[in-house]
Amino acid sequence: MSERAEAIVDLTVIEANLRSLQRPGVLTMAVVKADAYGHGAIPVARAARRAGAEWLGVALPSEALALRRAGDTGPILAWLYPPGDPNLVACVRADVDLNVGAVWAVDEVAAAARAAGKRARVHLKVDTGLGRGGALPHTFDDILTAVLAHRSDVDVVGIWSHLASGEVAGAVETSEQIAAFDEALSLAQRRGIEPPLRHLANSGGTLTNAGTHFDLVRLGIAMYGVPPGPQVDMAGLRPAMTLRASLASVKRVPPGHGVSYGLTWRAATETTLALVPLGYADGIPRTAVDPQVSVGGERVPVVGRIAMDQFVVDVGDRDVAPGDEVLVWGPGDAGEPTAQDWATWDGTIGYEIVTRLGSRVPRRYLGDV
Ligand SMILES: *Cc1c(COP(=O)(O)O)cnc(C)c1O
Numbered sequence: 001m002s003e004r005a006e007a008i009v010d011l012t013v014i015e016a017n018l019r020s021l022q023r024p025g026v027l028t029m030a031v032v033k034a035d036a037y038g039h040g041a042i043p044v045a046r047a048a049r050r051a052g053a054e055w056l057g058v059a060l061p062s063e064a065l066a067l068r069r070a071g072d073t074g075p076i077l078a079w080l081y082p083p084g085d086p087n088l089v090a091c092v093r094a095d096v097d098l099n100v101g102a103v104w105a106v107d108e109v110a111a112a113a114r115a116a117g118k119r120a121r122v123h124l125k126v127d128t129g130l131g132r133g134g135a136l137p138h139t140f141d142d143i144l145t146a147v148l149a150h151r152s153d154v155d156v157v158g159i160w161s162h163l164a165s166g167e168v169a170g171a172v173e174t175s176e177q178i179a180a181f182d183e184a185l186s187l188a189q190r191r192g193i194e195p196p197l198r199h200l201a202n203s204g205g206t207l208t209n210a211g212t213h214f215d216l217v218r219l220g221i222a223m224y225g226v227p228p229g230p231q232v233d234m235a236g237l238r239p240a241m242t243l244r245a246s247l248a249s250v251k252r253v254p255p256g257h258g259v260s261y262g263l264t265w266r267a268a269t270e271t272t273l274a275l276v277p278l279g280y281a282d283g284i285p286r287t288a289v290d291p292q293v294s295v296g297g298e299r300v301p302v303v304g305r306i307a308m309d310q311f312v313v314d315v316g317d318r319d320v321a322p323g324d325e326v327l328v329w330g331p332g333d334a335g336e337p338t339a340q341d342w343a344t345w346d347g348t349i350g351y352e353i354v355t356r357l358g359s360r361v362p363r364r365y366l367g368d369v
Contacts, residue, residue, distance in 0.1 A: 002246040002323055002325075003245075003246065003362065004245060004246060004248070004277045004278075005243070005244065005245035005246070005277060005278050005282065005328075005361055006243075006244060006245075006361060006362050006363070006364050007038075007039075007241055007242070007243050007244075007357055007361050007362070007363050007364070008241070008242045008243075008244065008363075008364050008365075008366060009039045009040060009043070009044075009240055009241050009363050009364070009365050009366070010240050010241075010242075010365075010366040010367060011043060011044070011046075011047040011240070011365055011366060011367030011368065011369065012047075012366060012367040013225060013238050013239075013240040013331075014039070014044060014047045014048070014051070014223055014224065014225075014240045014367075015047050015048075015050055015051040015367070016051075016238070017222065017223050017224070017225050017237045017238065017240065018030060018047075018048055018051040018052070018053060018219065018223050019051050019052065020236045020237060021203075021206060021207075021217075021219055021222055021223065021237070022052065023206070023210075023213055023217065026213045026214075026215065026216060026217055027054045027055060027197070027215060027216040027217075028052065028053045028054060028055065028216070028217060028219060029053065029054070029055035029056065029057045029077065029199070029216055029217065029218040029219065030044070030045070030048030030049075030051075030053035030055070030056055030057070030219055030223055031056075031057040031058070031202075031218050031219060031220035031223070032044050032045050032048065032056055032057070032058060032063075032067070033057065033058045033059040033060070033063055033220070034059070034355050035355075036224075037220060037221065037224050037226075037351065037354050037355050038241070038283075038354045038355045038356065038357040039224060039240060039241055039354070039363070040363045040365070041058075041063065041066065041067065042066075042067070042070045042369075043363075043365050043369045045067055045070070045072055046072075046368070046369065047367065047368075048223070049072070049074060050368070053219075054074065054075060054216075055074070055075045055076070055077060055216065056072065056074065056075070056076045056077075057076070057077050057078075057079070057218050057220075058076065058077070058078050058079075059078065059079060059080040060078060060080055060081065060087075061078045061081050061085055061087035061088060061090075061091045061096065061098070062087050063078065064076045064077075064078040064091060064094070064096040065087055065090055065091065065094060065096070068094045068096065075095075075097065076095075076096050076097065077096075077097040077098075077099065077123060077158075078091060078096055078097070078098060078099065079098075079099035079123075079125070079133070080099070080133070081098075083104055083105075083108060084108075085108075088108060088109060088112035089112045089115045089116050091112070092109070092112045092113050092115075092116035092118055092119075092120045093116045093118060095121065096121075097121040097122065097123055097157055097158070098120060098121070098122050098123070099122070099123050099125050099133070099160075100122045100123070100124055100125065100143065100147075101124070101125035101126075101127070101133045101134035101135055101143075102133075102135060102143070103142050103143060103146045106122075106143060106146035106147055106150060106154065107146065107150075109122055109153075109154060110150035110153040110154050113150075113153040113154060114153055119152075119153060119154065119155050120153060120154050120155070121155050121157045122147070122154055122155070122156055122157065122158075123156075123157055123158035123159065123160050123195075123197070123199075124140075124143055124144075124147065124156060124158070124159045124160070124188070124193075124195075125159075125160055125161060125162075126140055126159065126160070126161045126180070126181060126184040127161070128161040128176075128177040128178075128180035128181045128184070128200075129164055129173060129176060129177045129180060130161070130162050130163065130164045130177075131164075132162065133162075134161060134162070137180055137183060137184055137187075140184050140187060140188075141187060141191075144187070144188055144191045144193055145191075147193065148191065148192075148193075156193055156195045157195050157196065157197055158195050158196070158197035158198065158199060158216075159184065159185060159188055159193075159195055159197075159198050160197070160198065160199045160200065161177065161180075161181050161184075161200050162200070162202065163177055163200060163201065163202055163204065163205050163212065164177065165204070166201060166202045166203070166204030166205035166206075166208065166209070166212065166228065167203070167204030167205075167207070167208065167227075167228035167229030167231070167232050168204070168208070168229065168231070169208040169209070169231070169232075170208075174205065174209055174211075174212065175211075177200070178200070178211055178212060181198075181200055185198060196215065197215045197216050198214040198215050198216075199214055199215060199216040199217065199218060200212045200213075200214055201213055201214070201217040201218065202217075202218055202219075202220060202221075202228070203219050203220055203221045203222035203223070203228040204228040204229060204232065205217070206219060206222065207222060207228070207232055207233070208232065220351075221350065221351055222234070222237060224239070224240050224241065224354060225237045225238045225239035225240050225331070226239060226338075226339050226340060226350035226351065226353075226354060227340055227350060228351075229349075230340070230344070238331050239329075239330060239331040239332070239338055239339060241329070241330070241339070241354055241357075242327065242329070242330035242331065242336075243278075243327070243328040243329050243330065243357065243361070244325055244326065244327050244328065244330075245276050245277055245278050245325075245326050245328060246277070246322075246323050246324070246325060246326070247274045247275060247276065247295075247320060247321070247322050247323060247324045247325075247326055248275045248276070248277040248310070248322060249274065249275035249322060250272060250273070250274045250275070250315075250320055250321055250322050250324075251272065251273060252270065252271070252272055253267050253270070253271060253272075253273055254267070254270055255267055255268060255269050255270055257273075258304070259273065259303050259304030259312045260303075260304030260305040260306075260307060260311070260312060261304075261305045261307060262305060263304070264304055264305055265303040265304040267314070271314055271315075271316055271317070272314075272315045272316065272317065272318065272320065273303070273312050273313070273314060273315070274295065274300075274312070274313050274315050274320055274324075274326070275310055275311075275312055276293065276302075276310060276311050276312070276313060276326050276328070277309065277310050278309070278310065278311065278328065278361070279306055279307045279308045279309040279310050279311060280306055280307070280308055281308045281309060281358055281360065282309075282357065282358040282360055282361050283353070283356035283357040283358045283361075284306050284311065284328070285306070285342065285345075285346040285348070285352075285353070285356075286305065286306045287346055287347075288302075288306070288342060288345040288346040289345055289346070289347075290302075290345060291337070291341075291342060291345045291346075292337055292341075293313055293326050293327060293328050293336070293337065294326065294327040294334060294335050294336035294337070295313065295315055295318065295320055295324065295325075295326050295327075296318065296320065296324065297334055297335050298318070298335065299335060299337075300313045300314060300315050300316070300318075301313065301314050313326070328342075329341070329342055329353070338350075339353040339354050340353075
């Protein structure tokens, strides 16, 4: 019996990656948002804790609560919610730390604390240049004022920010962000707010610039073994996910035979076409240009349009049969492409390739789940 397709996620690789990313004297936050970048939040969170991650990070309060329901009891930070998020009270009750990057958020979290009958733990976010969430340096003082006014409801655990170009070694904007961050830290200190955790780095910052490490680094993509940018040295890190499928059809076709919607490709000579039962509904990017997969240890081209559930590869005169294994992406050991290769073919980043792997593809785990 063979699965149509499956994503094999090697949790021992995630643990090894995380261990090799740990920096002495710096705490580690394993970022498991978006179902651990498509790898599976709960098993990855457990692997990260085994590997010594003191913290877990997620975008949404609901993601943090799902980790709590699965039994995780360690520190977790959730950073993205609009006013009125229905999960804030539950987060305070469950000891989930919350980001606050605006005065309204301080008010919301303080109200949630009163409703929960418990002090809320917050990390104050500064916008040091990225232009997303967080207070600009000149409005950061208003957040500090709000926090001091809500002293009885809110504990400040951290001050933090996020990098725009962490994966670019020597980027001038990273130096500017570090300087803006230092300024915000001094301002908070002058107002008597000196939390134990200052954090700025993502995977890119962790790998390329020790000046971004401060007290804690937030590690996402590198933990999964996917590079945060094309230039980043990933020595010692390995992709944790392999996407495999079983060929669903194999047939000889005459010259001139077309393939898939719009017949954008036609066989130049007699050849063998094999059908891979994965499509854009599973996260295979339809817009990738000249992608390849591996069959029997050899690269073969994807031909014609990638459809919702399936795509076709031209295997030439190779001897393949229905049920044979095809590797779509993986660590590259058997000559298969990596998620980063697919990112290059699709003009995107490896993050998007692994994160968009659809829920229809079962995940199978190696290592302890
Ligand atoms: C996603 C995210 C991270 C992790 O980024 P990577 O580049 O995957 O390491 C860190 N911090 C914040 C705020 C994020 O949104």
